[in-house]
Amino acid sequence: MxxxxxxxxxxxxxxxxxxxxxxxxxxxxxxxxxGQLYGMGLIGGFCHLYIGQEAxxxxxxxxxxxxxxxxxxxxxxxxxxxxxxxPKGVMAELAGRATGxxxxxxxxxxxxxxxxxxxxxxxxxxxxxPLGTGMAFANKYLENGRVSFTYFGDGAANQGQxxxxxxxxxxxxxPVVYVIENNQYAMxxxxxxxxxxxxxxxxxxxxxxxxxxxxxxDVLAVKRAGEKAVAHxxxxxxxxxxxxxxxxxxxxxxxxxxxxxxxxxxxxMREEHDPIDHIRSLILKGKHATEEDLKAVDKDVKAIVNExxxxxxxxxEPAPEELYKDIYAEA
Amino acid sequence: xxxxxxxxxxxxxxxxxxxxxxxxxEGDTVQxxxxxxxxxxxxxxxxxxxxxxxxxxRILVPEGSxxxxxxxxxxxxLEDGEDASAVxxxxxxxxxxxxxxxxxxxxxxxxxxxxVVPATAxxxxxxxxxxxxxxxxxxxxxxxxxxxxxxxxxDEHVYLMGEEVAQYQGAYKVSQGLLEEFGDRxxxxxxxxxxxxxxVGIGSSFTGLRPIIEFMTFNFAMxxxxxxxxxxxxxxxxxxxxxxxxxxxxGTNGAAARVGAQHSQDYAAWYAQIPGLKVAMPYSAADxxxxxxxxxxxxxxxxxxxxxxxxxxxxxxxxxxDFTIPFGKARIWREGQDVTLVSFxxxxxxxxxxxxxxxxxxxxxxxxxxxTLRPMDTGAVVRSVMKTNRCVTVEEGWPVCSIGNHISAVLxxxxxxxxxxxxxxxxxxxxxxxxxxxxxxxxxxxTEEVIEAVKSVTxx
Numbered sequence: 001m002x003x004x005x006x007x008x009x010x011x012x013x014x015x016x017x018x019x020x021x022x023x024x025x026x027x028x029x030x031x032x033x034x035g036q037l038y039g040m041g042l043i044g045g046f047c048h049l050y051i052g053q054e055a056x057x058x059x060x061x062x063x064x065x066x067x068x069x070x071x072x073x074x075x076x077x078x079x080x081x082x083x084x085x086x087p088k089g090v091m092a093e094l095a096g097r098a099t100g101x102x103x104x105x106x107x108x109x110x111x112x113x114x115x116x117x118x119x120x121x122x123x124x125x126x127x128x129x130p131l132g133t134g135m136a137f138a139n140k141y142l143e144n145g146r147v148s149f150t151y152f153g154d155g156a157a158n159q160g161q162x163x164x165x166x167x168x169x170x171x172x173x174x175p176v177v178y179v180i181e182n183n184q185y186a187m188x189x190x191x192x193x194x195x196x197x198x199x200x201x202x203x204x205x206x207x208x209x210x211x212x213x214x215x216x217x218d219v220l221a222v223k224r225a226g227e228k229a230v231a232h233x234x235x236x237x238x239x240x241x242x243x244x245x246x247x248x249x250x251x252x253x254x255x256x257x258x259x260x261x262x263x264x265x266x267x268x269m270r271e272e273h274d275p276i277d278h279i280r281s282l283i284l285k286g287k288h289a290t291e292e293d294l295k296a297v298d299k300d301v302k303a304i305v306n307e308x309x310x311x312x313x314x315x316x317e318p319a320p321e322e323l324y325k326d327i328y329a330e331a
Numbered sequence: 332x333x334x335x336x337x338x339x340x341x342x343x344x345x346x347x348x349x350x351x352x353x354x355x356x357e358g359d360t361v362q363x364x365x366x367x368x369x370x371x372x373x374x375x376x377x378x379x380x381x382x383x384x385x386x387x388x389r390i391l392v393p394e395g396s397x398x399x400x401x402x403x404x405x406x407x408x409l410e411d412g413e414d415a416s417a418v419x420x421x422x423x424x425x426x427x428x429x430x431x432x433x434x435x436x437x438x439x440x441x442x443x444x445x446x447v448v449p450a451t452a453x454x455x456x457x458x459x460x461x462x463x464x465x466x467x468x469x470x471x472x473x474x475x476x477x478x479x480x481x482x483x484x485x486d487e488h489v490y491l492m493g494e495e496v497a498q499y500q501g502a503y504k505v506s507q508g509l510l511e512e513f514g515d516r517x518x519x520x521x522x523x524x525x526x527x528x529x530x531v532g533i534g535s536s537f538t539g540l541r542p543i544i545e546f547m548t549f550n551f552a553m554x555x556x557x558x559x560x561x562x563x564x565x566x567x568x569x570x571x572x573x574x575x576x577x578x579x580x581x582g583t584n585g586a587a588a589r590v591g592a593q594h595s596q597d598y599a600a601w602y603a604q605i606p607g608l609k610v611a612m613p614y615s616a617a618d619x620x621x622x623x624x625x626x627x628x629x630x631x632x633x634x635x636x637x638x639x640x641x642x643x644x645x646x647x648x649x650x651x652x653d654f655t656i657p658f659g660k661a662r663i664w665r666e667g668q669d670v671t672l673v674s675f676x677x678x679x680x681x682x683x684x685x686x687x688x689x690x691x692x693x694x695x696x697x698x699x700x701x702x703t704l705r706p707m708d709t710g711a712v713v714r715s716v717m718k719t720n721r722c723v724t725v726e727e728g729w730p731v732c733s734i735g736n737h738i739s740a741v742l743x744x745x746x747x748x749x750x751x752x753x754x755x756x757x758x759x760x761x762x763x764x765x766x767x768x769x770x771x772x773x774x775x776x777x778t779e780e781v782i783e784a785v786k787s788v789t790x791x
Contacts, residue, residue, distance in 0.1 A: 069538060103571035110569035119537050119574070124561050130527050131562055134534020141490070141516065141540060164527025171522070326568045327606050329575035329630035331658075 012220055014288025020062065020219045021279045022297050024054035027078045028276060029305045030087055031250075034077065034094055037309060038254050043094045046123075047108045050078035052249040055275035056181055057082035059222025060149060060242075063230050067144065071119040071132040072151035074109035075181075075248075079151065083116045091308035097315035104318040105326065126152060126159030129178070133165040136176035136239070147233045151179045155186025157200050163207075166239070170207045175233035177226070178204070180243045181216065187252040188260040201243035209239050216244030217273045220282075247273065333388060333413060335404040341370060341377045343588050344639055348372045349397045350405060359387045367406070368394075373472065373643045374504040385409055459621060459656050466647040474616035474648055475505050475581075475637065478623035479543060481653070483513055486541060489627055490517040492532055493545030493582070502547045503583060503642055529555035529580070533562050533632075536578045543627060546582035549598045549636060563632035564607030579626045581635035584612070585677060585727050586764055586775060588640070595764035597728035599676065602634040603704040603737075609658055610705040612636040614679035616646035618702055621656030629658070638677045659706035663715070667697035670785050671715040673738055674725035675701040678776065681757070682725045685781035694789060704734060709741045716742055720751040721788040725781055730758040752788035757781050 031049045038047050050057075053075075061082045064070070072079045080090050085101065093100025094108050101111040109123040119135065122128035132150025139146040156162060157180050169176050180200045184191050191198050201211035210232070214225040222244065229240035247269045251258045258266075283289050338348065349371040355361055361381045368379045388409035392399055399405065469477075483489045490513075495502045497510040497520040510518040521528040525546065532542040546552040552559065563576045586595040602610045609631055613619040619637070626633040648654075664679070665686055674682040679700050686696040697715050701707060716722050722742055724735030735756030742754055760774045785791075 071534075101571065102569055102573075105571050106569040112566075112570035112574050114573050117538075119534075120566075120569070122562070124557055127530065127557060127562055130530020130558065131534035131537065133527075134531035134536075135538050136534075137531055138535040138538040138540045141535070142538075161524075161526045161530060164522070164524035165531070167522055167524065168527060168531055326570075326572035328609075329567055329572075331625075331629050331631070 014283065014286060016062070017279060017283050017286070017288055018297070020055075020058050021276065021283060021294070022301065023058045023061075023082060024219065024276050024279065025298065025301045026087070026304065027051075027054045027057070027081050029301050030081060030091070030308065031077060033305045033309050034091070035250065035254065037091075037095065037312070042313060043108070044096065045107055046074065047094065047254045048075040048252065049250040049254075050075055050248070052269065052275075053181060053183060053216065053244075053246045054078060055219040055222055055278075056179070056216045056244045056246055059219040060177075060179060060226040062219075062223045063226030064147070064149065065230075067117065067146045068149060068230075069117040069119060069132070069135045069139075069146065070149040070151065071122065071128045071135065073125065073128060073153060073156065074121070074123045075153070076109065076111065076121045080111060080113070080116075080118055080121075083113075083118050085111075085113050085116050085118060087304055087308040088311040091312040092315050095312040095315070096317065097312055098318040098322070099311065099315040103322060103326070105322065126156040126161050128152065129156065129159070129162045129165045132178075133169050133174060133176055136169065136174035136233075137172065139175050140172065145234060146175065147230050148174075148176045149179060150176050151181055153186065154180065154182040154184065154191050154200060155189070155194070157182075157203060158195060163203075166204055166207045166209055169239040170204075170209050173236060173238040175236075176239045177229045177233060178209075178239060178241045180241065181246055182243055183246050183248040185248070185252070185260065188256070188258075190260065199243075201241055204239070204241045209241055211241030211243060213243045213245060216246030217275045217278065219275060219279055332410060334383060334385065334408045336367070336381075336406040336408055338392070338399045338401050338403040338405050339370065339379055340401045341372055342374060343590050344643075345372050345374075345401060347398050347400045350392050350394055350399050351376060353390060353394045355387050357387050357390055361385060361387060361408070373470070375500075381408070383408055386411070386413070388413065459617070459660075459662070460649040460651060460654065465650040467650045468645050469616050469620075469648040470643055470645045471613075471616045471619045471637070472503070472505055472642040474620035474646075475623055476507055476509070478620045478627070479506070480509060480512060482624055482627040483509070483517060486627075488539060489541045489543065490519065491543045491545060492519040492521055492528060494521055494523055494547050496520060496545050501545075503639060505637075505642070506545070525551050525554040526558060529558040530562060533558055533576060533578055536576050537574060541577045541627065543579045543581060546580065548594060548639075549582055549584040550594050550596055552580065552582070552598070559602075559608070559632070559634070560605055564605050566607075567631070568607060575630045576632045577630045578632045579623070579629075579635055580632065581623070581626075582637060583639045583642075584636035585638050586640075586759075586771075589766060589768065589771060591766045592763035597676075597726065597759065598634075599636060599704055599726065600728050600733050600737075602636075603707070603734060605705075607632065608705060609633045609703065610636065611658065611703045612676040613702060614641065614674075614676055614700055616644070617648045617654075618656055618662070618700070620648055621654055622658070622702060624653075624655045625658060628655070636676060640677055656702070658703045659708055660702070661708035661711035662700045662702055663711070664698040664700055665696070667695035667719065669695045669719060669789055670697070670721040670723060671712065671719045672696050672698045672723050672725060672781065672785070673701065673712050673735075674698070675704060675734070676727070678725040678727055681776055681778045681781050684778040685725075685785065688778070688782055689785055692791075694785060694791060696785060701734075707737075709738065709745075712738060713742065713745050716746045717749045720749055721785075722750070722754045723757060723781060723784045723788060724754065725757045725776060727759045727776055730756060730761050733758050752790070755784040755788055757784050
């Protein structure tokens with residue numbers, strides 16, 4: 001399957017390409033299914049889909065090592081799947097079931113996995129940035145060599161606490177990669193309408209934090225940038241900023257009428273910059289796999305997603321006594 | 332003309348200090364801005380500058396004098412050409428202000444308070460330590476410091492972070508000596524960015540650390556209240572029990588003295604409302620120490636509300652190696668028959684004073700210190716009211732949705748048939764804190780109001 005002869009050109013093996021393809025496709029299909037289940041009333045409240053941005057988390061997870069932490073905002077399903085959390089547990093949580101990662105008490109925006117070092121799932125714009133910086137603080141304190149991946153969007157990039165965090169991270173040389181997922185819209189407000197300086201990767205300059213803009217629709221570019229940032233952090237040189245230029249195809253949440261951008265704009269991104277199409281063509285051009293092989297991957301992924309949906313649908317709701325549990329840890 | 336140089340007030344709450352060192356001697360010529368002396372308060376050592384040019388004619392208070400009251404003449408400054416012999420001998424009142432170190436009283440009281448509170452509380456009927464335990468006199472400030480130091484020795488993962496906690500030794504000197512003992516890895520000065528460093532502390536607890544986050548005052552914690560509530564209090568629940576947040580948020584709370592509306596708010600009722608938080612608000616030094624140690628060991632976020640006016644006050648603290656006080660257990664400070672006074676934190680000062688005065692009039696008050704507001708030992712209050720049939724609550728916070736309101740509701744539901752009078756809540760007034768001394772006094776709850784309330788519920 002993996003055609004070694006092509007690895008000279010790409011420096012990435014066919015095996016890796018197929019892995020990324022599969023991971024991105026899992027996120028896409030999972031999110032499509034989540035949208036469907038929302039429409040059926042199985043998922044309630046807020047549900048923020050990640051479709052279009054898949055290359056960001058998959059590329060950065062490829063640059064991470066065991067033990068590294070990640071934390072993000074409420075658009076978090078992609079991050080959870082990319083770091084290896086079980087799609088069944090994630091979907092069950094979306095449906096508010098006892099078998100979900102938070103026993104149904106967190107929902108779409110609040111899921112965690114200590115096992116996978118995933119620390120949410122945070123619903124307050126920008127609030128996860130000091131938290132992720134704090135995880136990096138602990139890494140330095142404990143001298144464990146780990147790096148904290150702290151994700152936030154272009155909307156959060158204007159939050160005051162982001163800059164408070166930048167200051168401390170550089171002051172104390174904390175191993176944190178700040179990943180700005182610039183999908184160009186903070187809910188319905190285009191970047192240029194909310195940011196006096198739209199080059200978000202330069203936002204650390206005043207603190208002496210290096211930053212770079214990355215094509216967030218290209219998983220390989222993301223991975224390369226991630227590796228560079230991680231190396232910087234692990235070398236004890238402090239934080240690093242990556243601005244991922246990306247795009248979300250769906251609305252901010254499920255109830256978004258999307259009046260703030262044209263259908264053409266979305267269509268153009270889908271047709272010309274889709275991260276999954278991009279890697280698919282790399283695989284086919286490089287003859288790492290055949291159309292048939294990829295169809296088989298699609299089929300596998302669909303089966304995983306359907307299984308997750310079925311698991312969520314058939315899992316029980318949390319027992320009423322769960323209402324009063326998990327408020328305090330036992331002293 | 333000769334000018335008297337007076338002992339200066341170097342902080343809003345300073346009433347006396349130690350004249351640690353004279354940097355000039357009699358006969359020296361000084362210029363405005365020259366450093367004359369070093370003055371030590373219970374919080375810090377400060378340099379004291381001349382505000383006039385002249386010659387030091389006479390030094391009235393020798394260096395090393397402790398307990399020198401603010402506004403005591405400490406030296407005389409002569410104008411050029413004046414003769415030292417023209418200076419009158421120190422007034423006897425000034426001399427009397429300088430007391431020998433051994434006699435020094437550690438008591439500090441609010442300047443606006445008419446009565447002096449006894450420095451050491453009466454023995455508690457419900458102590459948290461065995462009978463016969465050796466006791467040491469200790470200020471609340473020292474007790475808090477010792478609690479942190481002991482827990483930091485016990486657990487390498489405990490660290491202290493906040494504004495001025497390290498090199499400055501604490502804005503209120505609570506963290507004095509900790510930097511020296513534990514180093515700058517574990518005692519960390521932060522920028523003045525409450526929202527940011529609170530989030531950093533909480534995040535560090537996600538992955539194994541146990542931070543003590545000091546707010547210079549809880550007024551500033553309002554900048555960080557989203558992190559305290561949304562990121563700390565709710566995370567265990569939101570994660571289905573996976574992710575506990577062992578953080579202590581501590582610092583001064585409530586009114587100090589003459590610092591105005593933005594620096595004088597009691598947050599007890601605010602934080603007590605939040606499921607997922609624990610809230611402690613000690614009065615005595617023993618409780619401050621025992622509860623803070625419990626807070627640091629607790630696997631949950633704890634809001635620990637201190638009071639600047641209490642920092643310098645001394646109490647008996649058990650001389651035990653490892654002494655903790657459980658949360659959710661009120662302390663009965665004095666037993667009584669006629670009325671139950673319920674308070675916490677600095678409110679206890681008014682409750683205990685009122686009880687003393689009421690006793691002189693033959694009214695016997697039972698005084699309960701809640702000590703922690705979440706969990707709250709309402710059972711102790713209900714049991715007491717079943718005996719006394721009357722209740723007055725005392726707190727410095729505002730009256731609407733106060734802790735007293737909650738106690739009243741609990742009593743109505745659980746002890747309705749035992750109540751012989753409506754519960755009265757003595758609280759701070761429903762106004763932002765004014766600056767003017769007379770208005771500030773009116774805005775705070777007073778002992779007289781507590782006495783009046785007790786007389787009202789006992790129909791005396």
